[in-house]
Amino acid sequence: MKRTTVDELHKRWMKNPKYRREYAALEEEFSLAAALIEARAKAGLTQEQLAQRMKTTQAAIARLEGGGSMPSTRTLEKYAKATGMRLKISFEPVRHGTRIRAV
Numbered sequence: 001m002k003r004t005t006v007d008e009l010h011k012r013w014m015k016n017p018k019y020r021r022e023y024a025a026l027e028e029e030f031s032l033a034a035a036l037i038e039a040r041a042k043a044g045l046t047q048e049q050l051a052q053r054m055k056t057t058q059a060a061i062a063r064l065e066g067g068g069s070m071p072s073t074r075t076l077e078k079y080a081k082a083t084g085m086r087l088k089i090s091f092e093p094v095r096h097g098t099r100i101r102a103v
Contacts, residue, residue, distance in 0.1 A: 026067075029067040029068075029070070030067055032067065032070075032071075033064075033065055033066065033067030036064055036065050036079060037065050039079070039080065039083040039085050040061075040065070040083055042083070042085075043082075043083040043084050043085075045082075045083065047061040047062055047065070048061075050079075050082055050083065053082035054078050054079065054082045064079065073087070073089070
């Protein structure tokens with residue numbers, strides 16, 4: 001029996017318009033989570049080590065990196081400082097076909 005990878009499933013599901021819409025709606029959360037994980041990895045820190053630097057728990061770091069919520073700017077600044085990074089926030093043009101959503 002051949003195993004199906006997550007990438008293969010994603011590629012197949014992206015053919016479904018409803019899946020594409022939902023995936024696009026979560027793009028901002030996914031990209032933030034990926035940026036957080038990348039910053040921690042570049043700093044060579046575990047979630048536990050980062051939590052100690054931020055004076056929080058490993059579970060809190062896991063929630064941040066899980067992308068389930070939008071952290072405050074203050075939290076992002078603490079995260080950046082603890083990983084030896086600086087926080088940079090920018091505005092980018094909306095791609096054609098992307099809906100602007102209220103925040």
